[in-house]
Amino acid sequence: MVAGETSGDLLASLLLDGLHARWPQARSMGIGGAQMQQRGFQAWWQSERLAVHGYSLEVLQRVAELLGIRKQLRERLIAHPPSVFVGVDAPDFNLGLEERLRAAGIKTVHFVCPSIWAWRANRVEKIRRSADHVLCIFPFEPELLARHGIDATYVGHPLAQVIPLHPDRAAARRRLGLDEDGLVLALLPGSRRSEVRYIASGFFKAAALVRKALPAIKIVVPAVPSLYDEVCRIAAEAGMQDQALIVKGQSHDVLAACDCTLIASGTATLEAALYKRPMVISYSMHPWSWRLMKRKQLQPWVGLPNILCGDFVVPELLQDAATPQALAAAxxxxxxxxxxxxxxxxxxxxxxxxxxxxxxxxxxxxAAHAIEKIIASPAA
Structure with a gap:
């Protein structure tokens, strides 16, 4: 298995639960994070090694490193073929790897359909060459893939099962040491270092403006543990180090506890929707990356809650529109x-x-049932 970033680690860990229930003695290895390793996954490399953002200079500088990791992994798997390879998200890394492994006779599954319905529709041909089967987390995706001759199964979104239908706000506030009464604003500026660098400052400045309007409000920030110091530094630069509670992890508790969240576009926005929380979706990146991404956008929405609802149910403030004043007002x-x-x-x-x-x-x-059928099927 290969899972990139925090969200991929979570998705893969839930998949491992299903695989271990069906095959208790199954062994898994590859690239993964802490939650996968808690389930016995052998991580040859850590998930965070794959966490890059947009088309920035940082990405270009890391191309050689990422290609080197992928080459080493490919050679290792071809030399010792697994029963199945599962690429969890990270399509830029995984689809190329899956294509080479499939050509070598290894069965491949891609977990999470790349967002061909949002942007990069040309990627569908790459998916067809790379994956024997795609596990889809949104209900409309299998029919879309079938039009292109790609086998797929809708397995639901793992987070919808993990997150309770009726979150306990009071319990979450107790775990965070917050009063049960009073307003709470959550800031979630992303899980990648480059995201945090582009987004967190604007969020903290917006939070400062919110505090001027509502002095009693509590500001809570769940920082990815490896980025905790970075988030604290940015908070200090915005003069918010003493006005915000910055915690390591605990993003689900923070979302359950808050009344509203300023949140970076991505999987976290779906988590906020499943916690039934009002939100303001935002995103910022290098201007060059933004121009490239904007040209590939196929829908009027960027945030997952809006895409899935087919409407602007929550506001989106992106790039130049994401000023502290606009974020605070929303x-x-x-x-x-x-x-x-x-x-x-x-x-x-x-x-x-x-x-x-x-x-x-x-x-x-x-997902485990679909993977079992792939393992049992004749080689392509």
Missing amino acids: ALHWLRASQDSPATIEALVERFTALHHELRRDTAEL
Whole structure:
């Protein structure tokens, strides 16, 4: 298996639960993170080695390193073929690897359909060459892939099973040492170092403006442990080091506890939706990367909650629009609605609850069953 970044580590760990339930003696190895390793995964490299962002100079500088890792892994797997290779997300890394492994007779599964419905539609040909089967986390994806001759199974979104339908806000606040009453604003500036560098400063500056309007509000930031010092440094530069509670990890507790979140576009926005929380979705990157990504966008929405609902149910403030003033104003809209317009919040909760039911499946079992059929099928 290969899983990149924090979100991939989580998805892969849930998949491992299903595989171990079906095959208790199964061994897994490759590239993974802490949650996978807690389930007995042998990590030859850590997931965070694959965490890169956009088309920046940082990515270009790391191309040789990433290609070297992929070459070593490919040669090792071809020399000692596994029963199946599962690439978890990280399509830029995994699809090329899967294509070479499949050509060598190793069965390949790609877990999480690349967002060909959002951008990079040309990637569908690469998927067809690379994967014997795709495990899809959104219900509309298998039909889309079938049009291109790609076998796929909808397995639901693992997070929809992990996150409770009715989150316990009071318990989450107790675990974080927060009062049960009062407003809480969460800042989630991303899980990659380059994301944090581009996004966190604007979030902290926006939070400072929110505090001027609502002095009693609590600001909580769940930092990826490896980026904790970086987040603290950026908070200090924004003059917010003493006004924000920065914790290591605990993003689910923070989302359960908050009244609203400023949040970087990505998987975390879906987590916020499953916690039924109002949010302001934002993203910033190097201008060159932004121009390239913008040209490839196929839908009017960027955030997963909006894409899945087919509407701007929550605001998106991207790149130049993501000013501290605009972010603060959008957050204040939700925070004031929670006090003065509960019907507005309840309508959002109902929308996100319906989405939760749609995505809630026994992902681990469905995925393990699909993988079992691939292992048992004749080689392509």
